[in-house]
Amino acid sequence: MEKYEELFVSIRQIIRAIDLRSKKLSKAVGITGPQLLVLQEVLAAPGLTSKQVSDSINLSQATVTSILDRLEIKQLLVRKRDSIDRRKVSLYLTDQGVITLNDAPRAMEESFIEKFENIEAWEQTLLLSSVQRIASMMNAEELDAAPMLKIGEIDSIHKP
Structure with missing residues (x-):
């Protein structure tokens, strides 16, 4: 076999x-990897804006907005408009969102990350x-990608 x-x-x-991880997550709690990432971000810092979530998880604003729409339809989070600055919309988990996070597989x-951190620094760099x-050779360096792994669109669409 060639190299x-x-x-x-x-x-x-x-x-x-x-792909198997993504299907396991979908089957277990009915959400995708990126949806899980967004829920984790909002749990860690309730009241974040969609822009803050987008910046934090390295996904485009449009992608995050689409994810938020789906999570809101599933009643896992709510958007609340600020009473003083009506332009600002903050994100909060619902009780069902917290339950979903707690039920999600590891x-x-x-x-x-555990395995990666246990190898020498030079090997991590390598x-x-x-x-x-490889990403560059596949012309993939500009693709929208979160630090969480996911393949395909499960329902149409840790950070350490």
Whole structure:
């Protein structure tokens, strides 16, 4: 097997692991990875604006707005307009949002982070550089991506 074929197999294995994690999350609590990320951000800092969430999780404002719409339809969070500055809309979890977060399976990223932090700094740098190079070779460096892993659109669409 050629080296590039071995690389493609490894990339496909990573994609498959991400896809399985995403399906497990959807089946367990009915939300996607990015939706989970948004809920976690709002739990950590109630009253955030959508712009603050967008900046924090490295997703575009449009993507976050779409996620917020879905979470609001599912009654997992609410948007509250500020009584003084009517332009400001703050985000808060509902009781069901808190329950959903508590019921969500442990993130794949948590296990990954533990393992990653247990390797030498030089190897961390090497891995990061290699994966960034692969993303560049696939013309993927400008794609909208959160630090949480997710593949596909489950319902139409930790941070450490």
